[in-house]
Amino acid sequence: MTSSAAPTAPLGVGFLGAGPVTQAIHLPALARLTDTLRVQHIMDVDPAVAASVASRAAAAHSSSMEELLADPAVEIVAICSPHQFHAEQVIAACRAGKKAILCEKPFAMNVDEAKKIAAVSAETGVPIIVGAMHTFDPGWLAATESWGSAEHWEGLLTDAHTIRSSIVLPPNPRFEDFATEVRDRPAGNSSNNQATTAQLAAAEELAQLQKVLRDGVMGLAIHDLPLVRRFTPDFENIQVLQAKRVKPFGYVISLQAGTRTIELRAAMNSTWKPEWNFEAISDDAALRIDFTPSYVQAGSAVATISSGTETRSYGPYAYNGYEGEWRELAAIAAGSKKAPDAQSLIHDLTFAISIADAAVELAGAAS
Incomplete structure (x- = not known):
């Protein structure tokens, strides 16, 4: 028996x-x-x-x-x-x-x-x-596992010169509220001149711009920043070159991290096709990952690695990063998988905060 x-x-x-x-x-x-x-x-x-x-x-x-x-x-x-x-x-x-x-x-x-x-x-x-769900997406994980499988892809992590995160989503009232919050203005009288009114308007516009940039980085870009950091060994040495608002809610942020150029873009627009993609490009190879839109339970991302005439695709798989993070957590809680290194989580957060702070500072200096 x-x-x-x-x-x-x-x-x-x-x-x-x-x-x-x-x-x-x-x-x-x-x-x-x-x-x-x-x-x-x-x-x-x-x-x-x-x-x-x-x-x-x-x-x-x-x-x-x-x-x-x-x-x-x-x-x-x-x-x-x-x-x-x-x-x-x-x-x-x-x-x-x-x-x-x-x-x-x-x-x-x-x-x-x-x-x-x-x-x-x-x-x-x-x-x-x-819960940065893209780090648990089977499409992303399959791509990371493949880098050592072909000699001309091995340098993608070390040699990527351009990294991009591009997000287009339908209008989202939650984020638009962040961007268009109405601030109470101090009560005035008829003697207030136009210059004072203009100064108040300019100050409010700058405050909204800075809030959009900070909330954009910490609310949207942060999903992909752990992926960006994977390709950015000099992540502690950043310089934001451009920080712009896209109305009603969105941003364009360009920065340098060591020898890497990083482009972070997002827009909430009802006329553009929704998409969420991540790219890493070196002289010899390129990675592109097309994620399913946020809040959509529609399977994994599709990852494509190209070099010369050779292209390999991974995905879509049956589940996405939301389910992936729960699978990971269950395995960790059951003791069958090791938990992520706490220092790595701190580095991810530090990277995001540094970008948000630098973008806000640049916007203030340019006003």
């Missing part, structure tokens, strides 16, 4: 924050992974939202982080709250002894917060991954 191991129960997942990312991205992804992961608890500061979203997943709900972290059925915590709460909640989840944490990007607001998170993660042994 032979015996077989008992099936492993799915790991319980709890969400801090039940907004659009949880509802439109993570719950559909988890619905395809019920053999390994199960939604157990939804927390949101709005009790009605928490209850409504939890009902879709047959999960418990609350409006308190402490209550979710005290739930023994929650083994993995997904942090999908506003950015300013990420560091506090990641640290609290580590202290609660959970098996793993998925934090939406950015996982901290500054490098000091990131270092505190890394220290607590090391102290508690709780692994963390950041």
Whole structure:
């Protein structure tokens, strides 16, 4: 008589924050992974939202982080709250002894917060991954595995001179609100001259430009910046050459990092065809990855590597980076895969913050 191991129960997942990312991205992804992961608890500061979203997943709900972290059925915590709460909640989840944490990007607001998170993660042994979904996309992963398979592609990582991230999406009110936020102007009187009015208008325009650039880098470009950094060994030495706003929401940012030229572009426009692609180009080879649009659950990216007359394509595969990050997290929580290096996460964040700060500074100097 032979015996077989008992099936492993799915790991319980709890969400801090039940907004659009949880509802439109993570719950559909988890619905395809019920053999390994199960939604157990939804927390949101709005009790009605928490209850409504939890009902879709047959999960418990609350409006308190402490209550979710005290739930023994929650083994993995997904942090999908506003950015300013990420560091506090990641640290609290580590202290609660959970098996793993998925934090939406950015996982901290500054490098000091990131270092505190890394220290607590090391102290508690709780692994963390950041939800930059393109780094988990099977199309991207297949391309990275192929670089050593042909001699003329091996130099792509070291010799790429141009790296581009280009994003065109339909209009998104969330980001447009960032770009067009109306600021209260100080009350004036009839004696205010036109120069004062013009100065106020110019100051508001500059503030909006700087906000668009910062939110664009930290909200959109940040998805691809870990990929950019893979090709940029001198990522700590950057110089932003151009930083422009594309209305109603978008940006064009050009920068140098060592010998690399980096172009970051995004636009939300109802007349252009949506696309999201990443390119790395050297003298002898080129990589292009066409990702599925954000929020679309439509399979993986397609990666194409070209050199001379030879071209190889990878993908599309059955699932995209959203599902990929959950597969990765489940394997890490189960102990079958090693967690990402915390220093690498800090470098990704440092790179993004440096670009955002330099773009904002350049925009201010040019005004």
